[in-house]
Amino acid sequence: MFEAILLTCVHHIQAERTISGIYHLLTGKRSSQTMQDAKGYALEGFFGIYKSLERHQLDHYFNQLEQKGMIETNDQQFVHLTEVGEKGYQEIDASAIAYFQGLTYHQMTPVFEKRLLLLVQTMTNITNNRRSFIPIIDDAPTQSWVRGIYASYQGQTDSFVDSLHEELHTLLSGRTTREAYVFSSRLTGNGVIGLTYEQLSTESGLSKEDVHLYLQHVYHYLLQKVRQYPSSFPILSQCIEGLGDSTLITQSANRTYYYIKLGWTIDEIMKKRRLKKSTIQDHLVEAALVIPDFSIDSFISIEGQSLILSMTESLETKRLKQIHQGLNGEFSYFQIRLTLAHHQHFSKEGTSYA
Amino acid sequence: MHDLTHYLEQTFGYSTFREGQRTIIEDVLRGDDVLGILPTGTGKSLCYQLPAQIQEGITVVVSPLISLMIDQVKQLKSQGYKSVIALNSFMDREQRMNAMKNVTRYKLIYVSPEMLQNDWLIERLQQATVDLFVIDEAHCISQWGHEFRTDYLKLHRVIHQLGDPTVLALSATATPEVQEDIKEKLNRPEMKQLIYPMDKPNISFAVRHVSSPGEKVKQIKQVIAKNDAPTMIYFSSRQWAERVAAELQQIGTRRVAFYHGGMEQTDRMLVQQQFMNDQLDVICCTSAFGMGVDKKNIRLVIHYHFPAQLESFIQEVGRAGRDGHPCVSLVLHTAKDHLLPQMLIESEVPEKADVNHILSHINGYRSSNEPLPEDELVRERLRLSESQWNFIKYQLEERGVIDGREVINKPDHPHVVRDIIQVVQERWHYKQSKLKEMIDWIHHTECRREALYRPFQDEVRTPIVACCDACSFDIDALELSTQKKKSSTRTWEERLALVFGRGGNHETSSRNHPTNER
Numbered sequence: 039m040f041e042a043i044l045l046t047c048v049h050h051i052q053a054e055r056t057i058s059g060i061y062h063l064l065t066g067k068r069s070s071q072t073m074q075d076a077k078g079y080a081l082e083g084f085f086g087i088y089k090s091l092e093r094h095q096l097d098h099y100f101n102q103l104e105q106k107g108m109i110e111t112n113d114q115q116f117v118h119l120t121e122v123g124e125k126g127y128q129e130i131d132a133s134a135i136a137y138f139q140g141l142t143y144h145q146m147t148p149v150f151e152k153r154l155l156l157l158v159q160t161m162t163n164i165t166n167n168r169r170s171f172i173p174i175i176d177d178a179p180t181q182s183w184v185r186g187i188y189a190s191y192q193g194q195t196d197s198f199v200d201s202l203h204e205e206l207h208t209l210l211s212g213r214t215t216r217e218a219y220v221f222s223s224r225l226t227g228n229g230v231i232g233l234t235y236e237q238l239s240t241e242s243g244l245s246k247e248d249v250h251l252y253l254q255h256v257y258h259y260l261l262q263k264v265r266q267y268p269s270s271f272p273i274l275s276q277c278i279e280g281l282g283d284s285t286l287i288t289q290s291a292n293r294t295y296y297y298i299k300l301g302w303t304i305d306e307i308m309k310k311r312r313l314k315k316s317t318i319q320d321h322l323v324e325a326a327l328v329i330p331d332f333s334i335d336s337f338i339s340i341e342g343q344s345l346i347l348s349m350t351e352s353l354e355t356k357r358l359k360q361i362h363q364g365l366n367g368e369f370s371y372f373q374i375r376l377t378l379a380h381h382q383h384f385s386k387e388g389t390s391y392a
Numbered sequence: 393m394h395d396l397t398h399y400l401e402q403t404f405g406y407s408t409f410r411e412g413q414r415t416i417i418e419d420v421l422r423g424d425d426v427l428g429i430l431p432t433g434t435g436k437s438l439c440y441q442l443p444a445q446i447q448e449g450i451t452v453v454v455s456p457l458i459s460l461m462i463d464q465v466k467q468l469k470s471q472g473y474k475s476v477i478a479l480n481s482f483m484d485r486e487q488r489m490n491a492m493k494n495v496t497r498y499k500l501i502y503v504s505p506e507m508l509q510n511d512w513l514i515e516r517l518q519q520a521t522v523d524l525f526v527i528d529e530a531h532c533i534s535q536w537g538h539e540f541r542t543d544y545l546k547l548h549r550v551i552h553q554l555g556d557p558t559v560l561a562l563s564a565t566a567t568p569e570v571q572e573d574i575k576e577k578l579n580r581p582e583m584k585q586l587i588y589p590m591d592k593p594n595i596s597f598a599v600r601h602v603s604s605p606g607e608k609v610k611q612i613k614q615v616i617a618k619n620d621a622p623t624m625i626y627f628s629s630r631q632w633a634e635r636v637a638a639e640l641q642q643i644g645t646r647r648v649a650f651y652h653g654g655m656e657q658t659d660r661m662l663v664q665q666q667f668m669n670d671q672l673d674v675i676c677c678t679s680a681f682g683m684g685v686d687k688k689n690i691r692l693v694i695h696y697h698f699p700a701q702l703e704s705f706i707q708e709v710g711r712a713g714r715d716g717h718p719c720v721s722l723v724l725h726t727a728k729d730h731l732l733p734q735m736l737i738e739s740e741v742p743e744k745a746d747v748n749h750i751l752s753h754i755n756g757y758r759s760s761n762e763p764l765p766e767d768e769l770v771r772e773r774l775r776l777s778e779s780q781w782n783f784i785k786y787q788l789e790e791r792g793v794i795d796g797r798e799v800i801n802k803p804d805h806p807h808v809v810r811d812i813i814q815v816v817q818e819r820w821h822y823k824q825s826k827l828k829e830m831i832d833w834i835h836h837t838e839c840r841r842e843a844l845y846r847p848f849q850d851e852v853r854t855p856i857v858a859c860c861d862a863c864s865f866d867i868d869a870l871e872l873s874t875q876k877k878k879s880s881t882r883t884w885e886e887r888l889a890l891v892f893g894r895g896g897n898h899e900t901s902s903r904n905h906p907t908n909e910r
């Protein structure tokens with residue numbers, strides 16, 4: 039699974055980003071650059087799906103891919119697929135990674151997971167008359183959430199447990215046995231303690247990284263189905279109550295955007311917010327990426343925009359440097375980025391990289 | 393007088409007190425300051441948890457390890473004991489502010505010594521009545537105790553600020569020397585001492601000298617092949633714990649896991665609970681495990697690495713046989729094994745030769761009228777470990793050289809330098825001599841039980857099991873076994889049904905379940 043994800047990432051970025059860029063994407067770094075990459079290369083699904091990933095784990099995988107001759111790194115440290123790698127990419131079973139929606143779910147997933155784990159532990163222990171147990175989830179908000187649910191189902195815990203069992207059973211039946219197995223083995227309840235990543239890895243013969251990603255994938259799948267058919271999964275729907283989609287724009291960028299809407303200039307915002315010009319510009323690009331009706335015309339003329347777009351098409355790249363040179367340096371990097379960001383909302387091009 | 397047995401039944405569901413508990417509780421309720429030394433696992437916590445429940449005011453418990461506090465609070469809550477909280481630096485700001493604001497609502501408050509340096513918390517506590525002030529793991533107060541912590545030394549001031557409540561100091565391992573030091577540092581020379589024997593009559597001791605680490609693993613494999621019973625293996629390093637766990641997993645007949653402080657939070661919780669729940673047979677761990685782990689049926693404690701002093705060793709083997717049934721301690725030893733604890737000591741105490749350099753660096757801040765930067769930064773600049781820096785910082789505070797972050801006096805004054813170098817030397821010698829005691833014990837050729845417990849108590853009881861490898865104990869002849877739950881690989885549907893208690897044949901785990909189910 040991890041390998042498939044990495045090949046997909048490399049395929050999409052085609053020698054325009056380094057391994058670090060992929061690392062930031064998977065760990066969900068909340069920076070303008072990373073979010074732009076996620077959107078620009080149509081890799082939103084993988085944003086933040088592996089927050090605890092350590093750099094050496096990723097490097098290890100990339101070394102392996104390199105040894106297998108699937109990827110190459112050029113002298114600027116940009117990675118791209120070799121022919122072998124491209125073949126490997128074509129062979130990926132798309133359904134195995136189809137449910138990832140990182141950019142939307144990366145903040146919701148950990149909360150949902152903690153709630154579900156503790157809810158299962160609590161309710162199954164109680165209906166089976168085990169009143170004394172140590173909660174496996176140790177944070178106060180989750181515990182008080184579970185207490186609330188417990189209070190509202192007092193006296194009906196038996197049927198509650200049956201329904202939750204059934205909801206999960208129905209949904210897991212829609213996944214591979216491997217995913218369903220990893221997911222159910224992680225659960226704690228009724229006096230049975232769930233397995234650690236390490237143990238799941240030994241039991242299922244998967245790498246630790248894959249165990250992590252399979253679990254994430256199931257969670258994203260559950261989130262998606264539950265939101266799609268809330269009335270079929272009433273208890274799981276309760277588990278996501280109050281959890282909104284992630285806001286796509288960082289708070290800081292949002293503030294900048296707010297001043298722009300008030301009609302301030304970049305220089306004025308710089309002074310007011312005591313930020314560097316480049317930071318403000320990053321904010322604007324970020325805003326352009328997520329807000330389709332943000333008009334960029336005051337930063338670059340319509341003619342300029344169409345010049346940049348046609349150059350991008352003819353060069354078949356999103357690499358700023360090439361576009362910049364192709365236009366003889368007539369437009370700044372900021373103007374180019376802003377244009378590309380703004381127009382991905384309207385061109386089919388935006389998804390053709392997928 | 394209170395009907396203590398009634399309270400015991402009602403609150404904890406136990407019918408009788410263990411040795412020492414009643415006496416300590418009665419003394420404390422009468423208002424006597426008590427220093428209680430009770431062996432590991434005999435129920436020291438109850439000695440303050442019960443009074444906390446009975447008395448009107450608040451009971452404050454100082455505890456050295458956050459994980460320990462949290463475990464205890466969790467356990468109490470699971471028993472239905474509600475008005476209890478652990479204040480610690482792991483709480484986020486908001487949680488902490490909230491808890492502190494409402495601090496007077498609780499009856500039992502666990503707190504780290506660092507937190508007690510917070511003036512605001514003290515003010516809050518002053519608005520209520522603190523009836524009892526407890527110092528758990530009190531040997532931390534003593535520089536001659538095995539886990540000396542400088543923040544513990546400021547506790548006597550806190551006690552005074554809180555209106556001099558009754559003081560209860562508790563420890564499992566404190567030599568007479570440490571006991572004296574505790575009373576002195578707490579400013580309570582009149583404290584009543586209640587010392588109970590710490591020898592475990594149900595444990596047998598053995599040491600195996602082997603030629604290499606590989607040989608150790610071979611030994612472990614042999615021992616656990618013949619003894620199918622809950623086993624802990626102690627390591628001084630995370631890597632070794634992981635590595636040996638992986639090797640033992642290869643055997644395939646035992647369920648093995650490792651546990652150390654570097655693991656992800658939920659995984660740590662899972663491993664601990666699996667072991668408690670008999671889903672694991674063998675746990676390869678560092679000293680991070682064990683504190684607060686109260687599993688009754690551990691039969692075998694193996695030391696792959698030995699600790700740097702006998703006190704820690706006693707505490708670690710104390711995890712075994714809490715149910716009173718026979719259990720075994722095995723130490724595996726190679727000729728090079730002293731190097732690791734040696735290095736550990738070096739990382740704890742600053743080097744004599746570095747003292748001058750450290751002090752003149754600190755003088756630099758004074759000259760340029762700067763406050764000390766954050767601890768981490770100073771440590772980085774001076775290349776000191778956390779405990780090395782704490783040690784220096786405390787020495788400078790005591791000598792009035794620094795006050796908080798301000799350097800108020802010249803740190804490289806000759807007599808300051810001389811004094812600190814002397815303390816460093818003393819500490820160094822002390823640690824070395826503790827290590828030597830441990831190593832001597834390993835090479836001891838007469839009764840190990842005598843040699844281990846004699847420094848702590850006058851009489852060592854006759855064991856109810858074979859005593860030690862110098863007397864009559866032969867570990868090769870040992871064959872322990874416990875019946876255990878079968879676990880078979882299941883399909884995901886069976887596993888799910890099991891967790892939901894809706895499977896036909898799910899196993900029960902009553903055997904090792906907390907006894908206080910109501």
Ligand SMILES: Nc1ncnc2c1ncn2[C@@H]1O[C@H](COP(=O)(O)OP(=O)(O)OP(=O)(O)O)[C@@H](O)[C@H]1O
Binds near residue numbers: 409
């Ligand atoms: N009177 C009693 N009857 C039965 N069980 C008891 C009694 N008192 C305490 N226990 C149990 O003994 C176990 C050990 O207690 P506790 O953790 O307080 O020991 P401790 O002396 O503090 O050990 P350590 O040195 O490891 O900190 C707990 O499970 C506790 O519930």
Ligand SMILES: [Mg+2]
Binds near residue numbers: 436437528
């Ligand atoms: Mg204790």
Ligand SMILES: [Zn+2]
Binds near residue numbers: 840859861
């Ligand atoms: Zn003996």
